[in-house]
Amino acid sequence: MSMHAMVATGPARPLQWQELPLSQPGAGEVRLRVEACGVCHSDALLLGGRYPGLTYPRIPGHEVIGVIEALGAGVAGWEVGARVGVGWNSGCCGYCSRCRHGERFACENIHAPTGILRDGGYATHMLARASALARVPAELDPVEAAPLLCAGLTTFNALRHCGAGPGELVAIHGVGGLGHLGIQFAARMGLRTVAINRGTDKEPLARQLGAEDYIDSSATDPAAALRALGGAKAILATVTDAQAMQAVAGGLGPNGTLLVIGGVGALTVDSLDLLAKRAAVRGWYSGTAVDSEDTLRFSLEHAVASRNEIYPLEEAQAAFERMMSGRARFRVVLRVGAARAGG
Numbered sequence: 001m002s003m004h005a006m007v008a009t010g011p012a013r014p015l016q017w018q019e020l021p022l023s024q025p026g027a028g029e030v031r032l033r034v035e036a037c038g039v040c041h042s043d044a045l046l047l048g049g050r051y052p053g054l055t056y057p058r059i060p061g062h063e064v065i066g067v068i069e070a071l072g073a074g075v076a077g078w079e080v081g082a083r084v085g086v087g088w089n090s091g092c093c094g095y096c097s098r099c100r101h102g103e104r105f106a107c108e109n110i111h112a113p114t115g116i117l118r119d120g121g122y123a124t125h126m127l128a129r130a131s132a133l134a135r136v137p138a139e140l141d142p143v144e145a146a147p148l149l150c151a152g153l154t155t156f157n158a159l160r161h162c163g164a165g166p167g168e169l170v171a172i173h174g175v176g177g178l179g180h181l182g183i184q185f186a187a188r189m190g191l192r193t194v195a196i197n198r199g200t201d202k203e204p205l206a207r208q209l210g211a212e213d214y215i216d217s218s219a220t221d222p223a224a225a226l227r228a229l230g231g232a233k234a235i236l237a238t239v240t241d242a243q244a245m246q247a248v249a250g251g252l253g254p255n256g257t258l259l260v261i262g263g264v265g266a267l268t269v270d271s272l273d274l275l276a277k278r279a280a281v282r283g284w285y286s287g288t289a290v291d292s293e294d295t296l297r298f299s300l301e302h303a304v305a306s307r308n309e310i311y312p313l314e315e316a317q318a319a320f321e322r323m324m325s326g327r328a329r330f331r332v333v334l335r336v337g338a339a340r341a342g343g
């Protein structure tokens with residue numbers, strides 16, 4: 001028995017199509033038949049060799065939808081045939097101090113992100129810890145659901161913890177793969193949603209997705225524009241550039257929070273502005289499996305959908321390059337094999 005995968009063989013090398021032996025799941029693990037896997041900007045941490053402790057070969061991919069086809073020893077609560085998702089978080093031990101304090105995302109024993117330090121979903125099959133599995137509603141198409149497991153989870157989970165309540169002003173900075181989902185989630189959570197992006201190309205879409213206001217950051221100072229609206233209770237920073245992020249931080253209102261959900265290196269903020277507003281800069285970790293389930297259910301109930309460009313698994317290198325070009329509208333997803341909803 002064998003499987004196929006697109007494998008990273010070293011930093012800055014093109015992905016390689018390989019046939020590999022099919023492994024049996026170990027204790028606490030399941031084996032999935034992968035149906036779809038999203039291509040995420042964070043995959044560049046592996047493909048570019050920029051994550052601590054990397055080893056190769058490694059299979060990328062942390063927006064995985066698949067069907068359980070084998071159970072390892074000691075797996076309770078899951079059954080063969082269940083459709084499941086796996087995100088960046090590759091599980092938790094359940095017994096360390098942090099897990100027992102409910103901080104499972106920061107488990108002391110398991111901290112190997114999927115598709116970075118542990119093999120991911122650019123493959124026909126994948127092993128995953130049962131503690132990393134999210135149940136995927138049958139109504140969701142695998143390709144449509146895959147981006148919700150990182151881009152969706154990260155924006156949904158950050159927004160629901162951002163401190164803003166219904167009717168309060170929240171800015172989504174960047175209308176791209178993350179931002180187009182962030183706008184939908186924010187609007188459907190009842191937040192007063194303003195989108196910020198360079199130029200006006202994406203204004204009609206941003207409004208269609210639920211933004212009440214739009215700020216063109218190339219034509220106006222986005223921080224001043226946010227202050228003119230009363231100041232943001234939260235700014236969800238989805239851009240990949242620290243300079244652009246810094247330029248909006250001054251748009252926070254009293255007790256506002258700038259939520260950083262992507263690594264952009266060093267960030268400079270005005271300390272006087274922060275203390276005068278009692279404002280905060282906060283990082284937000286995507287979430288764990290149960291947060292993924294919440295994201296999927298909310299998306300289904302409120303018709304939140306990712307807009308995707310779809311590639312076959314074998315073309316993962318082209319798919320990755322397309323995503324990195326910044327021109328994709330908006331997420332890029334690998335369809336694996338002949339898998340279809342209900343198939």
Ligand SMILES: [Zn+2]
Pocket residue numbers: 040041042043062088150151
């Ligand atoms: Zn991701």
Ligand SMILES: [Zn+2]
Pocket residue numbers: 092093094095096097098099100106107108109110
């Ligand atoms: Zn733990």
